[in-house]
Each structure stands twice: as structure tokens, then as C-alpha cells.
Amino acid sequence: MATANQPTSGNGDFEKIDASFQITVRDHVHRAMRSAIISGRFQPGQKINERKLAEQFGVSTTPIKEALRQLETEGLVEALARRGVVIRFSSSWAEEMILARAALESMIAHLAAKRIDENGREELRAIANRMKEATASGDADSLITLNETFHDHIHRSSQCGYLAKLIERQQFYDASIRRVIHLDPTERQKALNEHVAIADAIAAGDADRAERTMRDHVVRSGDTYLSIVFKKQGEI
Amino acid sequence: MATANQPTSGNGDFEKIDASFQITVRDHVHRAMRSAIISGRFQPGQKINERKLAEQFGVSTTPIKEALRQLETEGLVEALARRGVVIRFSSSWAEEMILARAALESMIAHLAAKRIDENGREELRAIANRMKEATASGDADSLITLNETFHDHIHRSSQCGYLAKLIERQQFYDASIRRVIHLDPTERQKALNEHVAIADAIAAGDADRAERTMRDHVVRSGDTYLSIVFKKQGEI
DNA sequence: ATTTCAAATCTGATATATCAAGTTTCACAC
DNA sequence: GTGTGAAACTTGATATATCAGATTTGAAAT
Numbered sequence: 001m002a003t004a005n006q007p008t009s010g011n012g013d014f015e016k017i018d019a020s021f022q023i024t025v026r027d028h029v030h031r032a033m034r035s036a037i038i039s040g041r042f043q044p045g046q047k048i049n050e051r052k053l054a055e056q057f058g059v060s061t062t063p064i065k066e067a068l069r070q071l072e073t074e075g076l077v078e079a080l081a082r083r084g085v086v087i088r089f090s091s092s093w094a095e096e097m098i099l100a101r102a103a104l105e106s107m108i109a110h111l112a113a114k115r116i117d118e119n120g121r122e123e124l125r126a127i128a129n130r131m132k133e134a135t136a137s138g139d140a141d142s143l144i145t146l147n148e149t150f151h152d153h154i155h156r157s158s159q160c161g162y163l164a165k166l167i168e169r170q171q172f173y174d175a176s177i178r179r180v181i182h183l184d185p186t187e188r189q190k191a192l193n194e195h196v197a198i199a200d201a202i203a204a205g206d207a208d209r210a211e212r213t214m215r216d217h218v219v220r221s222g223d224t225y226l227s228i229v230f231k232k233q234g235e236i
Numbered sequence: 237m238a239t240a241n242q243p244t245s246g247n248g249d250f251e252k253i254d255a256s257f258q259i260t261v262r263d264h265v266h267r268a269m270r271s272a273i274i275s276g277r278f279q280p281g282q283k284i285n286e287r288k289l290a291e292q293f294g295v296s297t298t299p300i301k302e303a304l305r306q307l308e309t310e311g312l313v314e315a316l317a318r319r320g321v322v323i324r325f326s327s328s329w330a331e332e333m334i335l336a337r338a339a340l341e342s343m344i345a346h347l348a349a350k351r352i353d354e355n356g357r358e359e360l361r362a363i364a365n366r367m368k369e370a371t372a373s374g375d376a377d378s379l380i381t382l383n384e385t386f387h388d389h390i391h392r393s394s395q396c397g398y399l400a401k402l403i404e405r406q407q408f409y410d411a412s413i414r415r416v417i418h419l420d421p422t423e424r425q426k427a428l429n430e431h432v433a434i435a436d437a438i439a440a441g442d443a444d445r446a447e448r449t450m451r452d453h454v455v456r457s458g459d460t461y462l463s464i465v466f467k468k469q470g471e472i
Numbered sequence: 473a474t475t476t477c478a479a480a481t482c483t484g485a486t487a488t489a490t491c492a493a494g495t496t497t498c499a500c501a502c
Numbered sequence: 503g504t505g506t507g508a509a510a511c512t513t514g515a516t517a518t519a520t521c522a523g524a525t526t527t528g529a530a531a532t
Contacts, residue, residue: 021317022317022318022523023317024317024318024484024485024486025485025486026305026485026486049513049514050513050514051512051514059486059487060486060487060488061487061488062298062301062485062486062487062488063485063487065298065302066301066302066305066485067305069262069302069303069305069306069309070305070306070308070309073305073309073310073405075398075401079514081257081258081259081260081263081493082258082260082492082493082494082513082514082515083493083494083495083513083514084494084513084514085514092397093397093398096396096398096399097398099343099396100340100343100398100399100402103339103340103342104336104339104340106339107335107336107338107339111335160332160335161328161329161332162311162329162332162333162336163332163335163336165311166311258493260515260516261515261516262515262516285483285484286483286484287483287484295516295517296516296518297484297517297518298515298517298518299515299516299517301484302515315484317484317485317523318483318484318522318523318524319483319484319523319524319525320483320484320524321484
């Protein structure tokens, strides 16, 4: 093992530097393309030309191909053998991504309610309290951060690494739109009520209620997002 | 558009040849690796060497890299920037894949119950009846096929393309083990009862019951599978 | 024996070249 | 005008080459 992070004279409790800090070209391309697709900058069915894309990014086709494989596995593009890739994203796809997230987040909330320990409960309540304050003061930026913290904490409490990863791939919120939503006091209050209900259920160890409240929250907030981005309501 | 599939003298209702018939090297590698990982032929944490793998498959590293990107997005391996990929699969990962499938299949069953039409209902009942016969006669091969037909039909009835794709990636059944399970009369009967309950709920348009029965079915049959492969019970 | 550190080596990341399947173009026949 | 088909072109699939970060090695210093 590497010794650089555990010098003989140190106490050794440093965390290893996360290799994911180093951004590769393929990851940059992947993120850029994902963001572009999800925010509707490509038409459904539109063909993607590897060489042109490589030229636009100013790189070779190798990292492009890799990024496209990732997008393909995510379900955002479809690869036709020897005919290239086409965009597969529309409002209906987005609706289904929300449903997928609802299904997975509610499953993870269920498990979190069963597995959370006392420290986790305290931390969860603390996060909820900070959310109350930020909601009252209308601090949209804090709310966006706290929202991530909240869900991350639940993911960790569930002890589900795979499910948490899977959920990440159902995420397609755009920061700017998120801020727009959080700037609306009514929306802000709705989200807070839901978050508090979820936190209560998990802290109380009520797995079924945690599941239900989480699902409702994800679907409702997802629909709000959709109605802004696609000017239409999703439905379950 | 291509005219080859729509000759002027024909009626035009031929389906286009699916481009996925043409197997590429990267897909072959992807499937082979996925199968190998899922059936435990790699140790968790084991490092994968691209060049060696390419040599084993007798191909260049390009399709290998692409296949690894797909596995990475599926969550079966982890890529550390500039340090290569390591296997991320263990019994706990398998348990979570079952939970993911349960969450997604139950969501899709919920929607199928709401969206299925009369033709779909009839077809669903017909499949269930064929399952009854195959169960009675102990025809394991037919049951394996019918099982796929059953779930596929529900996927189609839900009209959810994205969710159906996502579910595919949570599948890790091995045909041989599947047969072992279906050869046990008790298991066979349990599965039949569950399938019938699911079909009834969907045909009756009872979305909540469809969701519940589907979830129970996926979790229970998944646990049966796990107990055989990993010699241990999963839990929810 | 242990530490240090630079050279050698390994290996993933990226670039470039080649190959072959798919598409388009257009002259030609009917 | 319509259909045919071969050549030209396009482009994804694969192979190979190059680059650079990470790891290993081993000799020198302590």
C-alpha cells in the first residue's frame, strides 16, 4: 500500500486522496454531453457524429467513444451497431427518470428508517432544522446545498452503496432552475414540509411511512421541475 | 429513408432489421465480463489490466475500454482515474441489485395496472394460464421462457421504455441456476402463485396491489437465487 | 536494517491510423 | 420517370502508437 498518506511519524488518520478529483477528458465530455442532453440542447433522434464531436471538444475520438458508451448505458443515447448513436431523451424520458428516482429513493428511505442509528437520527434532525431556518430566511443557495446533504445523509444511513449510485444517475436537476424553484416561497414551504415528514418518519423508524413520504416528495418536486423545463405536468 | 424494407410492391408493415443483431467486439466483451463478474469469477477489489484483458480476448484495447465504461456505469466496476478499474461486486451488491429491481418492477407494475388495455389484459391472462400448465407439467424450460414473456408484457403494458431498460441492468440471473430453481416443485408453485397474484392485480387495475405483489415476488425470488449462489439469505 | 529517491517499468489516457459497413451520388438502362 | 448499381464518400469499429501518471525497483546514504 501507499505510504504517502500514512507517514511513519503521523497518526495515519488522513483520508486517501480521492482519485475522482482528477478529471479526465472522457469525464469532462461525459458530463458536458449529459448536461446538454438533459437540458434539451439535442433533439430526440438526433444523430451524433463522433468525429465532429471530437473536433468540437478539441480532442481525439477515443475519449468521445468512451463518454458515449457511458451515456448509452445511462439510457440517454442509443447506439445502433455500425450506424452510430442517436439521442434518446424527451419529456417522457425525463418523467420516467423521476419515477425511477422515486422508486429507488423510497426504497432507500425504507432501509434508512430500519438501519439508522442514534447519531444518524441526531444528524438528520440537525439537517432538518437548518432547512427550517434557510426556508424561513429564504436562503435559496443554502437550501440547494442542504437538499443534497439531506438526501446524501439518508443514502449513507441506508448503507446502500449500489442504490445510491443508481439514484445519482437519475438526477437531472439543473442548478439554475433549482434556484428558481427555491426562490418561490410556496415551493420552498412545500419542500420543507416534505423533508420534515421524511426526517420524522426515518427518525421514528417507520419504514413504510418513510417510503411513502419520500416517494411523494420526489414525484411532486420532480413534477414541479418538469413543469418548468417542459411546460407540462408529469403524472404517476 | 431506406427502401429495402419497404418494397414498392409490399404492404410496408415489415419491421426494420434491428441493428443490435450485429454483435460488436465491445458488446461481446461487455457481456462476457458482466457474466463473469456476476457469477463471481472475479474477486471484489481485483484490479483489471486493460492490456492483459485485450490479449485474453485477442483484440485491441479500444473495445475493452468501451466495455469497461459500460460496466462502470452499471456499477459493476469502479474506475479510479489513472489507476485503472477494480471489481465492485459482492453478495451485498447483488442484494442491492435485487432491491433495485424490486423497486423498479413494482413501479412499473403500478403503471401497468393503470395503463393496460383490454388486449393487454387478455394476453396477460393467457400467459398466466400457460404458466399454470407449465408448472403442473414441470416444464422448467418453458417456465424460464414464460417468466421473461410475463415480465416483458408487463413492461410493455406500462409503456415505460426507460424504466424497462433500467430494470434490464439489474438482472443477473444465470440460466443454469434458474433451471435448478424451477426444477423444485415447491419453488415452482410459489412463483406461480405470485405471478397469478400479480396478473390478477394488474388485470383488475389495482395499481397498489400490483405494486405490492410484484415487489414481494421480486424480493422473494431474488433471495432464493442469492441463497443458492451465495449460500446466504438476503433481507429487506 | 531502514530510509530515500531517482531510474526503470507498468499501465491507463489520449491520439492517430486503418478497416469495413453504411450511405449517398449519379450515370445508365428500361 | 423509375429503378439499378457501381463508385465515391462517410463514419463507426478496431488496431496501433504515443504520452504521462503511478508503481516498483534498487542502489546509495544513514
